[in-house]
Amino acid sequence: MLSAGLPQGAVPRIERPGPLRERVYETLLELITTRSLRPGRHLVESELAGHLGVSRQPVREALQRLSTEGWVDLRPAQGAFVHEPTEAEADQLRTVRTLLETEAARLAAARTGPAGISALDALCAAGERAVADGDMDRSVALNTAFHAKVVELAGNTVLAALAGQVERRVRRHHAPETGRRGRQAWAEHRDLIAALAGRDEQRATDIMRAHTQHPRRTYRERERG
Template identity: 70%
Template sequence: MPFNGLPHGSVPRLERPGPLREQVYQALLDLVGSRSLRPGQHLVESELAARLGVSRQPVHEALQRLSSEGWVDLRPAQGAFVHEPTGEETDQLFVVRTLLETEGARLAAAGPSAEGIERLGELCATGEAAVAADDVDGAVAANATFHACVMELAGNAVLADLAARVENRVRRYYTPIVHQAWAEHRELIAAIAARDDARAQRVMRAHTKDARTRFPPRPAA
């Protein structure tokens, strides 16, 4: 029998032993991320527990955690629902994304390694090749890895973690259009290689400020 529109077998039964609470949390998070559980969808603890092959308690705990992180809405007398972002929330996410990535670009240009610059170039070439081959998934993956690499070169683990969290939330609801991005990526690489932190900031700010128009809402699964 399908569960809330999910085909049978799409929710894996969890293997033990292991940290069951964490396994349940990660399984539900992955289902939200893949849109197997869609924005606005009602989440019934007993049904989720049956599909995952666990008791209701770890499911309840996972939903509480997902709620605290903004992935699930808990509504009194109604239950749990997959969070559906408002337009205002989305705008705020993109503003924060621009702030974090602009600062990351500045720090990356302050003292980049030759290996890091080479890695950025390789990722850019990978993305360009994916676009040329009309490989949307490959281009999106290369784009995400490119931005993560810039944050890694920034050398600030806290900044990189915050940026990854924001990016992760954005990508759960929106799919980037990246065919326009690679010339800007090349310009950013040049600024970082030249250790021109002011230019790197300008390029990244320009690159991300209109990102809202490059991330259309993801279609329902």
């Protein structure tokens, strides 16, 4: 049951006015991507509607849309469940993420000025403090913000839109790995900042490729035992 698995207040009530259908969809999507609603979780319309403070209709519409996009599985006579991606799906997502973010790093190295470097420095410092404080959730959130900033600095809006879609899907798998890597992940971010500041496109490309491929290598090493 939803009420038994989430702490009080974890599901925000939808405030009006606004495009209710869209806001219900965005809220549920965020709960899925942050793993507040974990893979395999049974999604009961009436419970979700009660937590969100809305009727069942926008919840039903949101679940249908999430099903179309691959976030939710609608099973006949059983209901809706958060999609459980296979490791093959996760591996494919990581591959696409590497391609997009490696190109973003190269483009960012060619055009990033002092303001962009300063913004990355601030995010990195905050991430390092989060690791030192043992705050995994904050470290993961800052990691997401750091990568989003690099993509933004690339200056390619199409790449940014695609990277944002992939990042959301990867986040369910990548967040635990980010937390486990801790200081090493942020040290790699520091190396990337140095490459961007030096406008070294090849170095930035190599660092980002190795950085984003790490979760994939880790999984394959575990599989080989």
